[in-house]
Amino acid sequence: MSTGLVVSLLLLLALLVLSYMLWVAQKRNQWLQLQANQAQDSKQRLQDFLASMSHHLRTPLNGVMGYAEYIYSSTREPMVQFTSKIILENSLQMLHLVNGLLDLTKIQEGSLDLSNSEFEIQDLVESVRALHQARANELGISLKVNTSQDAPVRMRADPYRVRQVLNNLVDNAINYNKPQGSVMLTVSSSANGQFVTFSVEDSGKGVPEDVQKTLFKRLHEKQVPFVLRPNEGSGLGLLLSNQLVHLMGGFLDFSSQVGKGSLFFFTLPVREESTA
Amino acid sequence: MTSLKVIVVDDNHTNRLLPGLFLRPLGHEVQECDSAEQALAWLAHNHCDVVLLDISMPTVSGLQLCQQLRQEPQLRHLKIVAYTAHAMPADVQLLEAAGFDKILIKPIRSHELLSVLSA
Numbered sequence: 001m002s003t004g005l006v007v008s009l010l011l012l013l014a015l016l017v018l019s020y021m022l023w024v025a026q027k028r029n030q031w032l033q034l035q036a037n038q039a040q041d042s043k044q045r046l047q048d049f050l051a052s053m054s055h056h057l058r059t060p061l062n063g064v065m066g067y068a069e070y071i072y073s074s075t076r077e078p079m080v081q082f083t084s085k086i087i088l089e090n091s092l093q094m095l096h097l098v099n100g101l102l103d104l105t106k107i108q109e110g111s112l113d114l115s116n117s118e119f120e121i122q123d124l125v126e127s128v129r130a131l132h133q134a135r136a137n138e139l140g141i142s143l144k145v146n147t148s149q150d151a152p153v154r155m156r157a158d159p160y161r162v163r164q165v166l167n168n169l170v171d172n173a174i175n176y177n178k179p180q181g182s183v184m185l186t187v188s189s190s191a192n193g194q195f196v197t198f199s200v201e202d203s204g205k206g207v208p209e210d211v212q213k214t215l216f217k218r219l220h221e222k223q224v225p226f227v228l229r230p231n232e233g234s235g236l237g238l239l240l241s242n243q244l245v246h247l248m249g250g251f252l253d254f255s256s257q258v259g260k261g262s263l264f265f266f267t268l269p270v271r272e273e274s275t276a
Numbered sequence: 277m278t279s280l281k282v283i284v285v286d287d288n289h290t291n292r293l294l295p296g297l298f299l300r301p302l303g304h305e306v307q308e309c310d311s312a313e314q315a316l317a318w319l320a321h322n323h324c325d326v327v328l329l330d331i332s333m334p335t336v337s338g339l340q341l342c343q344q345l346r347q348e349p350q351l352r353h354l355k356i357v358a359y360t361a362h363a364m365p366a367d368v369q370l371l372e373a374a375g376f377d378k379i380l381i382k383p384i385r386s387h388e389l390l391s392v393l394s395a
Binding site: 050051054055056058059060061062063064065066067069070073091095102105106109111 | 288290291294297298332361362363364365366367381382383384385386
């Protein structure tokens with residue numbers, strides 16, 4: 001066989017191999033594109049659903065809250081004031097849930113804006129305690145704040161979002177507690193004062209092991225109806241808290257024992273210019 | 277606050293009547309309309325300071341009405357407030373771009389309504 005023929009055959013073979021590789025690469029790209037489109041489609045569907053739910057819940061809520069406020073402010077009859085206030089408080093809870101859905105959508109769209117200001121940690125923690133004190137008293141639960149000596153005094157973050165996460169954890173600690181139980185909110189320092197840790201410890205029922213694994217899972221389409229299920233906690237609060245803490249450059253975690261209680265904690269960077 | 281002439285445009289009966297409950301006792305005049313068409317007819321013959329405008333309405337939407345009102349030179353003084361349950365960031369941006377002065381997101385509280393009117 002002449003050298004020329006061998007070279008030609010080899011070249012032909014190389015060409016065949018090359019075109020096969022190109023064909024495979026092209027198919028692979030098409031497949032990846034298809035996957036990406038499908039993921040985009042399902043994300044869009046979820047967002048459309050959330051937008052629609054938000055709209056359809058807000059419209060009747062406007063009537064409930066608006067008329068309850070009108071009745072409350074236009075009567076001096078104690079029983080009417082008492083009952084209209086209950087309507088208002090309950091509808092506020094519902095609004096809270098709707099706003100949670102909205103926050104979740106914003107996080108997924110990447111459009112949630114965090115503010116950045118310096119604030120006194122103790123003031124914030126104290127305002128969270130004050131907000132939940134009445135509810136804790138009602139259930140006979142002791143609610144206490146404990147600030148460790150090394151805890152930073154001030155921090156730089158989004159105070160509204162830090163409060164939102166703390167409110168959620170304290171709310172859970174009270175709602176999933178035993179009668180006459182206790183809730184302890186602790187502020188401490190970690191990593192030589194560069195981080196601050198907020199922890200909420202309760203003496204409640206604890207989180208069952210099978211639930212522990214999925215507690216912070218991202219909201220998948222299949223799980224959406226969970227959000228709307230009454231009476232067992234939507235799971236939205238912890239999901240949101242986890243994502244908010246991540247957005248603020250920190251992390252959230254927990255440990256729990258069934259029958260003994262749970263400890264939820266999150267750590268955030270202090271980011272204070274000077275440690276005064 | 278001086279007395280204002282306010283028109284509330286909302287196809288939902290409950291939500292249409294609500295702002296008036298808060299505003300009339302404070303001395304404001306409130307006119308309710310259940311459609312953009314009715315609001316246009318009323319505005320053609322009456323003075324108005326503020327429009328509270330629902331967005332999702334059958335036939336002509338609040339967005340369309342706002343854009344139409346913004347093209348009327350004699351209504352330049354008009355404060356147009358979206359009175360809407362659309363709360364998604366993209367929706368709010370869309371409304372701001374469409375020429376609304378303020379956006380009131382349902383459910384509203386009386387103090388929010390009053391601060392929007394006084395601003």
